Amino acid sequence: MKAEIITVGTEILMGSIVNTNASFLARECAAMGLTSFYQITVGDNEKRLTKLIQEARKRSDILIFSGGLGPTEDDLTKETVAKACGRKLVEDPESRKWIEKLFTGWGRTPTENNWKQALVPEGALVLKNDNGTAPGIILEHEGTHFILLPGPPHELIPLFRDKVKPYLEKLSGTVFHSAMVKVIGIGESQVEDELKDLIDAQTNPTIATYAKPGEVGIRVTASADTEKKAKALVKPVVKEMKRRFGTNVYTTREEVSLEQAVLKLLKKKGMTLSLAESCTGGLLAGRLVNVPGASKVFVSSAVTYSEKAKRQLVGVSGKTLRKYGAVSEECALEMAKGAAKRLHTDCAISVTGFAGPDGGTDKDPVGTVYIGVVIGDKSLCKKRFFNGTREYVRNMAVTAALVHFRELMLSL
Amino acid sequence: MKAEIITVGTEILMGSIVNTNASFLARECAAMGLTSFYQITVGDNEKRLTKLIQEARKRSDILIFSGGLGPTEDDLTKETVAKACGRKLVEDPESRKWIEKLFTGWGRTPTENNWKQALVPEGALVLKNDNGTAPGIILEHEGTHFILLPGPPHELIPLFRDKVKPYLEKLSGTVFHSAMVKVIGIGESQVEDELKDLIDAQTNPTIATYAKPGEVGIRVTASADTEKKAKALVKPVVKEMKRRFGTNVYTTREEVSLEQAVLKLLKKKGMTLSLAESCTGGLLAGRLVNVPGASKVFVSSAVTYSEKAKRQLVGVSGKTLRKYGAVSEECALEMAKGAAKRLHTDCAISVTGFAGPDGGTDKDPVGTVYIGVVIGDKSLCKKRFFNGTREYVRNMAVTAALVHFRELMLSL
Numbered sequence: 001m002k003a004e005i006i007t008v009g010t011e012i013l014m015g016s017i018v019n020t021n022a023s024f025l026a027r028e029c030a031a032m033g034l035t036s037f038y039q040i041t042v043g044d045n046e047k048r049l050t051k052l053i054q055e056a057r058k059r060s061d062i063l064i065f066s067g068g069l070g071p072t073e074d075d076l077t078k079e080t081v082a083k084a085c086g087r088k089l090v091e092d093p094e095s096r097k098w099i100e101k102l103f104t105g106w107g108r109t110p111t112e113n114n115w116k117q118a119l120v121p122e123g124a125l126v127l128k129n130d131n132g133t134a135p136g137i138i139l140e141h142e143g144t145h146f147i148l149l150p151g152p153p154h155e156l157i158p159l160f161r162d163k164v165k166p167y168l169e170k171l172s173g174t175v176f177h178s179a180m181v182k183v184i185g186i187g188e189s190q191v192e193d194e195l196k197d198l199i200d201a202q203t204n205p206t207i208a209t210y211a212k213p214g215e216v217g218i219r220v221t222a223s224a225d226t227e228k229k230a231k232a233l234v235k236p237v238v239k240e241m242k243r244r245f246g247t248n249v250y251t252t253r254e255e256v257s258l259e260q261a262v263l264k265l266l267k268k269k270g271m272t273l274s275l276a277e278s279c280t281g282g283l284l285a286g287r288l289v290n291v292p293g294a295s296k297v298f299v300s301s302a303v304t305y306s307e308k309a310k311r312q313l314v315g316v317s318g319k320t321l322r323k324y325g326a327v328s329e330e331c332a333l334e335m336a337k338g339a340a341k342r343l344h345t346d347c348a349i350s351v352t353g354f355a356g357p358d359g360g361t362d363k364d365p366v367g368t369v370y371i372g373v374v375i376g377d378k379s380l381c382k383k384r385f386f387n388g389t390r391e392y393v394r395n396m397a398v399t400a401a402l403v404h405f406r407e408l409m410l411s412l
Numbered sequence: 413m414k415a416e417i418i419t420v421g422t423e424i425l426m427g428s429i430v431n432t433n434a435s436f437l438a439r440e441c442a443a444m445g446l447t448s449f450y451q452i453t454v455g456d457n458e459k460r461l462t463k464l465i466q467e468a469r470k471r472s473d474i475l476i477f478s479g480g481l482g483p484t485e486d487d488l489t490k491e492t493v494a495k496a497c498g499r500k501l502v503e504d505p506e507s508r509k510w511i512e513k514l515f516t517g518w519g520r521t522p523t524e525n526n527w528k529q530a531l532v533p534e535g536a537l538v539l540k541n542d543n544g545t546a547p548g549i550i551l552e553h554e555g556t557h558f559i560l561l562p563g564p565p566h567e568l569i570p571l572f573r574d575k576v577k578p579y580l581e582k583l584s585g586t587v588f589h590s591a592m593v594k595v596i597g598i599g600e601s602q603v604e605d606e607l608k609d610l611i612d613a614q615t616n617p618t619i620a621t622y623a624k625p626g627e628v629g630i631r632v633t634a635s636a637d638t639e640k641k642a643k644a645l646v647k648p649v650v651k652e653m654k655r656r657f658g659t660n661v662y663t664t665r666e667e668v669s670l671e672q673a674v675l676k677l678l679k680k681k682g683m684t685l686s687l688a689e690s691c692t693g694g695l696l697a698g699r700l701v702n703v704p705g706a707s708k709v710f711v712s713s714a715v716t717y718s719e720k721a722k723r724q725l726v727g728v729s730g731k732t733l734r735k736y737g738a739v740s741e742e743c744a745l746e747m748a749k750g751a752a753k754r755l756h757t758d759c760a761i762s763v764t765g766f767a768g769p770d771g772g773t774d775k776d777p778v779g780t781v782y783i784g785v786v787i788g789d790k791s792l793c794k795k796r797f798f799n800g801t802r803e804y805v806r807n808m809a810v811t812a813a814l815v816h817f818r819e820l821m822l823s824l
Contacts, residue, residue, distance in 0.1 A: 015438030026427030281701025282694030289693025
């Protein structure tokens with residue numbers, strides 16, 4: 001089946017926001033084996049949206065819309081789709097109740113506009129939106145499946161995963177099962193080289209690689225008539241990848257992030273972690289805290305951006321700072337040891353470096369980062385270099401810190 | 413004039429990468445007053461690309477393509493556009509020389525494929541690409557301007573800014589000047605209400621609003637035959653907006669972020685800042701540190717995610733934690749005061765809340781965040797509520813913390 005992703009919104013057309021919904025939906029569709037030839041963005045304009053619907057219906061079986069379900073007059077995706085399908089809009093009592101409940105919780109009174117969000121095309125399947133006022137809508141009309149989702153990603157993503165995906169699976173009579181083998185410490189081209197025989201021979205499951213900074217994901221997707229059979233097709237391929245990449249594989253599940261894997265490892269060993277961050281300035285802590293329940297093993301972090309803070313919070317000696325500088329192996333190790341000691345944790349990670357655009361020395365130019373790791377009485381320091389913007393260097397340093405911490409953890 | 417952005421590449425269609433080129437090009441086009449009705453992504457497929465070119469030519473004057481200029485067989489944007497315009501591909505000697513020079517520098521020998529990148533449609537304007545092997549190409553054909561740019565953003569962005577923008581300005585005989593009035597503490601609909609008269613009356617400059625979480629941007633764009641005249645048209649409108657929104661406007665420049673504005677304010681007053689972050693766990697520090705030179709005023713942050721860390725690092729009393737809990741006005745204030753005292757700074761911000769998915773109480777459900785602010789001997793605490801995922805709540809809390817800190821700062 002062919003799917004087409006249509007994102008509606010003048011704010012995308014004007015470039016005020018990046019269209020992450022399109023990439024999320026495209027990834028999900030690809031993982032389900034749906035073919036996709038076009039992604040289209042159109043403004044909040046009835047005439048152009050209508051024309052687009054007419055064309056897209058002819059070439060695709062499933063049209064997934066994001067955006068244009070808000071309460072304002074500009075929002076007209078639902079109205080336009082309903083009209084194109086010759087359906088009336090009717091009030092959905094459940095949606096009305098939900099809007100009422102949300103507004104009561106906020107202590108606000110809905111205006112006439114807000115009730116507009118409880119209207120749905122006659123005969124549509126209504127998908128309750130736990131994270132917002134606009135429900136998702138699925139409408140089948142003359143063989144085309146119209147799937148309407150709200151624009152905010154924190155509403156769209158759970159709606160798609162929990163409600164749209166099962167619908168599409170049922171529709172195709174095929175069940176898809178995917179594993180995501182996530183590899184660290186090896187670049188994308190090397191990963192592809194090492195998998196060349198598997199990639200060349202792929203039919204079912206299919207294999208696709210996705211590179212993101214510091215990490216390569218390999219999606220293995222099988223289709224079958226039952227979940228069990230699909231899983232059985234995926235399993236040996238994943239096993240082979242784990243054999244080839246060893247401990248460079250940190251998970252085989254899409255939803256598990258590197259920080260989650262690291263926290264799980266700590267939990268398993270009953271150990272606690274603290275951080276001392278300089279150039280990453282809280283980013284590493286931020287990524288760890290984004291894992292629900294992180295507080296069980298992640299105790300605290302000292303963001304020691306200034307030299308003063310390095311001395312005060314984690315006890316780096318003035319001598320070390322004078323002799324070696326704040327960006328040095330010696331400082332990184334003292335930061336990590338100081339964090340473990342002062343924050344009373346079993347383990348600690350430190351990061352100090354030149355993120356740019358200013359700073360750096362001949363020996364350690366902008367992009368140089370030192371990562372200190374302490375686990376019990378073991379410690380090490382890694383020097384890394386990343387070429388890119390300040391933001392890029394900092395993000396890569398965070399990933400590298402997790403990678404090196406995990407390496408030492410697994411070697412003990 | 414109408415512009416249409418066409419991104420070519422299977423990797424976008426499959427969702428392996430996020431289409432940041434489309435948002436960059438859209439923003440640039442909007443700022444130049446170009447109208448844009450569609451953004452389209454299509455795979456590396458000659459038939460579908462040809463069909464798209466035929467349709468897009470009918471409705472738009474300028475077609476901007478990104479991607480498909482690489483050396484492999486898959487890359488066929490240039491070939492397809494040339495064919496659609498009935499032009500032969502000819503070798504551009506300058507491009508050949510440039511490829512030769514790059515490969516010599518890398519110590520590699522170009523293959524036959526690489527020379528393909530020196531071919532350009534007959535009669536095209538060739539834009540030298542300082543950051544890669546594929547030149548940009550501008551081809552005018554029967555009134556349509558085809559602009560072909562390489563896909564990697566670090567090649568596309570400078571090529572557009574340095575070479576395409578001047579071409580388009582010359583084409584329209586018009587120079588554009590934009591200001592971006594960024595407003596915090598007021599929602600998008602209220603901003604639009606208060607600007608209704610200006611928006612309704614807009615001709616030159618034009619006014620467009622852009623909402624992102626916690627912030628509304630208002631772009632004011634004027635066109636004229638000189639930069640000076642365009643600037644003079646923008647100025648009074650921006651002035652009027654500043655009058656209406658007062659201190660809710662934190663900048664009128666596109667490139668200035670809220671964290672930059674806050675750090676600038678601190679620098680101006682010669683004050684230093686520390687943080688005590690609980691549920692945001694380093695995110696606030698991370699945003700501040702992303703501003704180059706932040707270390708001049710931002711001293712350090714204690715990420716006190718656990719209760720133990722709240723006591724140890726910023727001295728929250730056990731009594732407060734027992735009596736009011738870690739998510740409370742009392743705790744937020746003690747965290748901020750403790751950070752300022754222990755980290756020896758003039759100011760401090762604290763954040764504590766329930767980011768979810770677990771936690772929360774009847775009084776303070778998931779999404780509740782307390783923000784403590786200390787400036788010298790003044791302090792305050794704000795209670796906020798955000799409805800969404802853990803990530804959303806944390807990001808909104810960071811923005812709110814900056815907003816409330818700035819409010820108190822400006823009121824003194």
